Amino acid sequence: MRHIISLQLENESGALSRVAGLFSARGFNIESLTVAPTNDETLSRMTIVSIGDDNIIEQIVKQLDKLIDVVTVTNLTATEHIERELVLVKIDVDPSSQAEIDKHIDEYGGKIVDVSEDTYTVEVAGKSQRVNDFLEAIDALKILEVSRTGVTGVCQKREY
Amino acid sequence: MKLNGAQILVNCLQNEGVEHIFGYPGGAVLHIYDALDACDNIAHILVRHEQGAVHGADGYARVSGKCGVALVTSGPGLTNAVTGIATAHMDSIPMVVISGQVSSAVIGNDAFQEVDAVGITRSCVKHNFLVKDINDLANVVKKAFHIATTGRPGPVLIDITKDTTIAEIEFDGYPKSINMRSYQPEIKVDAGQIDKAVALIMQAKKPIVYSGGGSVIGNASEVLRSFTRNTNFPITQTLMGLGAYPATDAQSLGMLGMHGTYEANMAMHDSDCVIAVGARFDDRITGNLDKFCPYAKIIHIDIDPSSVGKTVAIDVAIIGQVNDALNALIQALKDKKLANIDAWWKQIEEWRSVDSMAYQTKSGVIKPQSVIEALYEVTQGEAIVTSDVGQHQMWAAQYYPFDKPRRWINSGGLGTMGFGLPAAMGAKLADPKADVACVTGEGSIQMMLQELSTMLQYNTPVKIINLNNGYLGMVRQWQEFFYEKRYAMSYMDALPDFVKLAESYGHIGIKVEKEQDLKPALIEAFKQKDRTVFVDILTDPSENVFPMIPSGAGHHEMLLAGRDEMASTNDEGLHLV
Numbered sequence: 001m002r003h004i005i006s007l008q009l010e011n012e013s014g015a016l017s018r019v020a021g022l023f024s025a026r027g028f029n030i031e032s033l034t035v036a037p038t039n040d041e042t043l044s045r046m047t048i049v050s051i052g053d054d055n056i057i058e059q060i061v062k063q064l065d066k067l068i069d070v071v072t073v074t075n076l077t078a079t080e081h082i083e084r085e086l087v088l089v090k091i092d093v094d095p096s097s098q099a100e101i102d103k104h105i106d107e108y109g110g111k112i113v114d115v116s117e118d119t120y121t122v123e124v125a126g127k128s129q130r131v132n133d134f135l136e137a138i139d140a141l142k143i144l145e146v147s148r149t150g151v152t153g154v155c156q157k158r159e160y
Numbered sequence: 161m162k163l164n165g166a167q168i169l170v171n172c173l174q175n176e177g178v179e180h181i182f183g184y185p186g187g188a189v190l191h192i193y194d195a196l197d198a199c200d201n202i203a204h205i206l207v208r209h210e211q212g213a214v215h216g217a218d219g220y221a222r223v224s225g226k227c228g229v230a231l232v233t234s235g236p237g238l239t240n241a242v243t244g245i246a247t248a249h250m251d252s253i254p255m256v257v258i259s260g261q262v263s264s265a266v267i268g269n270d271a272f273q274e275v276d277a278v279g280i281t282r283s284c285v286k287h288n289f290l291v292k293d294i295n296d297l298a299n300v301v302k303k304a305f306h307i308a309t310t311g312r313p314g315p316v317l318i319d320i321t322k323d324t325t326i327a328e329i330e331f332d333g334y335p336k337s338i339n340m341r342s343y344q345p346e347i348k349v350d351a352g353q354i355d356k357a358v359a360l361i362m363q364a365k366k367p368i369v370y371s372g373g374g375s376v377i378g379n380a381s382e383v384l385r386s387f388t389r390n391t392n393f394p395i396t397q398t399l400m401g402l403g404a405y406p407a408t409d410a411q412s413l414g415m416l417g418m419h420g421t422y423e424a425n426m427a428m429h430d431s432d433c434v435i436a437v438g439a440r441f442d443d444r445i446t447g448n449l450d451k452f453c454p455y456a457k458i459i460h461i462d463i464d465p466s467s468v469g470k471t472v473a474i475d476v477a478i479i480g481q482v483n484d485a486l487n488a489l490i491q492a493l494k495d496k497k498l499a500n501i502d503a504w505w506k507q508i509e510e511w512r513s514v515d516s517m518a519y520q521t522k523s524g525v526i527k528p529q530s531v532i533e534a535l536y537e538v539t540q541g542e543a544i545v546t547s548d549v550g551q552h553q554m555w556a557a558q559y560y561p562f563d564k565p566r567r568w569i570n571s572g573g574l575g576t577m578g579f580g581l582p583a584a585m586g587a588k589l590a591d592p593k594a595d596v597a598c599v600t601g602e603g604s605i606q607m608m609l610q611e612l613s614t615m616l617q618y619n620t621p622v623k624i625i626n627l628n629n630g631y632l633g634m635v636r637q638w639q640e641f642f643y644e645k646r647y648a649m650s651y652m653d654a655l656p657d658f659v660k661l662a663e664s665y666g667h668i669g670i671k672v673e674k675e676q677d678l679k680p681a682l683i684e685a686f687k688q689k690d691r692t693v694f695v696d697i698l699t700d701p702s703e704n705v706f707p708m709i710p711s712g713a714g715h716h717e718m719l720l721a722g723r724d725e726m727a728s729t730n731d732e733g734l735h736l737v
C-alpha cells in the first residue's frame with residue numbers, strides 16, 4: 001500500500017542524506033521525497049511517499065525514528081490528512097489541439113503560468129492521483145516536459 | 161581560558177573520564193596529538209594499523225562497559241578504521257571515534273588525504289558529526305558520548321577539520337548536561353505490555369528464555385538469574401549473550417542457533433512461549449523463518465523499537481532496558497501461579513542426553529575442541545577470551561562455558577577476522593589483572609598480526625591460542641558440505657613460522673604438535689604472567705563444527721557430529737551465507 005510519511009528533522013547539513021541513505025541501504029522503496037524549511041528555522045519538513053506492506057512501513061517508521069536528526073515521524077496515511085502535489089507541464093500547442101487542452105486545464109483547475117509561441121506551461125495541483133489523471137488526459141505526444149514536486153501533506157487534526 | 165580546538169577536545173575527553181585512547185597520528189590530527197602529549201592522565205596506545213585502534217577500543221569497551229575511544233587521521237586513517245567501526249556498530253558497542261579532516265577551506269576540493277568521512281561511515285555508525293566551527297566542538301563531544309553510551313549503544317564518529325583544532329576561543333568549560341529533542345533514548349516500560357506478557361507467561365507449558373547481547377550490554381545478569389530462578393524456566397543464549405547467564409547453571413541449555421546445542425534448538429522449536437531478552441532474531445538464530453518457533457507466542461524485550469518485529473512477528477513487545485522490563489515482570493509474577501512445566505523439563509533432559517557436543521577423538525591428532533577444554537581447565541574458567549572469526553570462534557563459544565558477562569569478546573554481527581588480537585590488547589588494558597586469551601586461527605591472526613608490536617610496547621600480555629588447522633576452516637567446511645568438496649582458495653600453501661614470528665616481535669612462541677604436549681604448553685604459557693605467549697597448535701585439519709543447522713533448515717533439522725556427517729542444503733539455502 002502507498003503511505004505518506006511526514007518527518008520533522010533538525011535543519012542540519014547531512015540530515016537529508018541520512019534519510020535518503022537509510023532508504024537505499026535497507027532497500028526501502030521511495031516514490032517521492034520532498035524537503036524544505038518550516039516556520040521554525042531549526043526544523044525541516046520532509047514528506048516521503050513509499051509503497052510497502054504494513055510490516056515494511058512499520059520498519060521504515062521505526063528506522064526513521066531511530067535517526068538521531070529526526071525529531072518526529074508521522075505516518076499520515078494512518079490519520080486524516082491532506083495531501084498535495086504540484087506539477088509543471090510544458091505542452092506543445094497548435095491551433096488544432098488548443099481547445100482540447102484548454103478544456104482539460106479547466107477541468108483540473110490548472111493554470112497556464114507561461115505561454116510561448118507554440119507552448120503552454122501549465123500548473124496543476126492536487127492529490128497525486130489528480131495530477132496523474134491530468135497528465136493522462138493530455139495527449140502524450142503533446143507533453144514536452146513534466147516536473148512534479150512530489151507529495152507534501154499535513155495531518156488534519158490540530159495536533160498529533 | 162583561551163584554548164585552541166585541540167586543547168578543548170582533550171579537555172572534553174578528560175571530563176568524560178577517558179583514560180585510554182587507541183590511535184595513530186597523521187597531518188590532520190597533529191594539533192590534537194600535540195595537546196594529548198601535554199595531558200598526563202590520558203594514556204595513548206599507538207597501534208600499528210588504525211583497524212587495530214578501533215578493535216582495541218572495542219575490546220576495551222566490551223570488557224569495561226565504558227565508552228571506547230579511538231583517534232585517527234584523515235583519509236587513509238579513517239578508511240582503515242571503517243572495518244572496526246562497522247564491527248562495533250553491528251554488536252552495539254559504545255565507542256567514540258575521532259578523525260581528523262582537512263581544513264574547512266579546502267573541503268570538497270579533493271584535498272590531500274581528504275575523504276568524505278561522514279558519508280563513508282554513515283551507514284555503520286549510530287551517528288556522526290563533522291565539526292567545522294570551534295564553537296560547536298565541546299557540545300558535539302558531549303552529544304557524541306551521550307549518544308554512544310545510552311539507549312542501544314553504538315559507535316559515534318566525530319570528524320574534526322584541522323582549522324578547528326588550530327583556532328582559539330575563550331573556553332568556558334565542558335557542558336554539564338545535554339538535551340536533545342530528537343534523541344530520547346530512555347524508554348519507560350509500558351505496564352499494559354507487562355500485563356499482556358504475564359498472561360502469556362502464566363499459561364506457558366513449554367516456556368524458554370532466549371537471551372542475547374542486550375543482557376550483557378544492560379548488565380542484567382542478576383535480574384536474569386532472579387527471573388529464571390523464580391519461574392524455573394530454561395534459558396538459552398546467543399553467541400553475543402554468553403556469560404550474562406552462567407553456562408554451568410542447570411537451567412542453562414547453552415547457545416542456540418546455527419551451531420547451538422540440540423536441546424536449545426529443539427526447545428526453541430517446540431516452545432509455546434519464547435521470552436526474547438535483548439536479542440535481535442538474527443538469521444544465525446532463526447534459520448528458515450518459515451520454520452522458526454512454529455508453536456510459540458513471542459514476548460520481546462528490547463531497548464530498540466526497530467529490533468522488534470524486524471524479522472519475526474512478535475506477540476508482545478516490551479520496549480525498554482532489560483533490567484527494567486525483567487524487574488517489572490518479576491514484580492507482576494510475584495503472587496501468580498505458573499503452569500506446571502515438569503513435563504517440559506523432562507523433555508528437555510531427554511534432548512540434553514543426546515549430548516550434541518560430543519566429538520570423536522582420534523589418536524595422533526589434536527582435536528580443536530579439546531584445546532578449548534584444556535584452556536578452560538588451565539584458566540579455571542576465569543579468563544577473558546577474545547576470539548577471531550571462523551571454526552575456532554564457534555569451538556571457543558561451545559567448549560568454554562562462561563559464567564560471567566564481559567568475558568567472551570567476539571565479533572558476532574560483522575564476523576570480522578582480525579578482531580581477536582587487538583581486542584585482547586584492549587581487554588587486557590581494561591582489566592590488567594585478568595588472564596586474557598585470544599583464540600584464533602592461522603587465517604585470522606594474519607589479518608592484525610602487526611599489533612603484536614603494540615602489545616610489546618605497552619606491555620599487555622595475552623596468550624594467543626592459535627588453532628592452526630592449515631585451512632580457512634569455516635570456508636572449507638561450507639565447501640565440503642555445500643560445494644561438493646571443491647576447496648577453492650581455502651588452503652594457504654605458505655604459512656609463517658609462528659614461533660619465530662612471535663620471537664621476532666619480542667614475545668614467546670610455543671609450538672604444539674602432539675596431544676600430550678598441549679596441557680603442559682598451556683600451563684607454561686599462563687605461567688608467564690608478564691609475557692605475551694603465542695601458542696601455535698596444530699589441530700585436525702578435517703574437523704567440522706557441529707551441531708549445525710544448514711542454511712535454509714529449521715531448528716529441528718539440525719545435524720549432529722558423527723551421526724549426520726554430511727550436511728546438505730536446498731537451493732534456497734545456497735542463497736544464504
Ligand SMILES: Cc1cc2nc3c(=O)[nH]c(=O)nc-3n(C[C@H](O)[C@H](O)[C@H](O)COP(=O)(O)OP(=O)(O)OC[C@H]3O[C@@H](n4cnc5c(N)ncnc54)[C@H](O)[C@@H]3O)c2cc1C
Pocket residue numbers: 250251252311312313371372373374375377378379397398399400401415416417418419420437438439440441442444445461462463464467480481482483549550553554571572573574575576634
Ligand atoms: C561464524 C559465525 C557463526 C555464528 N553462529 C551463531 C550461532 O550459532 N548462534 C548465535 O547465537 N549466533 C551466531 N553468530 C552470531 C550472529 O551473527 C549474531 O551476531 C548474534 O546471533 C546476535 O546476537 P543477539 O541477538 O544477542 O544480538 P546483539 O547483536 O547482541 O544485539 C543486542 C540486542 O539487544 C538490544 N539491547 C541492547 N542493549 C539493551 C538493553 N540495555 N536493554 C534492552 N535491550 C538492549 C539491542 O537493541 C539489540 O536488539 C555467529 C557469528 C559468526 C561470525
Ligand SMILES: Cc1ncc(C[n+]2csc(CCOP(=O)(O)OP(=O)(O)O)c2C)c(N)n1
Pocket residue numbers: 548549550551552553575576577578600601602603604605627629631632633634635
Ligand atoms: C575480514 C574477513 N574476511 C573474510 C571472512 C570470511 N571468513 C569467515 S571464517 C573464514 C576462515 C577463517 O579461517 P581461520 O582464521 O584459519 O579460522 P578457522 O575457521 O580455520 O578456525 C573466512 C575467510 C571474514 N569473516 N572476515
Ligand SMILES: [Mg+2]
Pocket residue numbers: 550601602603627628629630631632633
Ligand atoms: Mg584455520
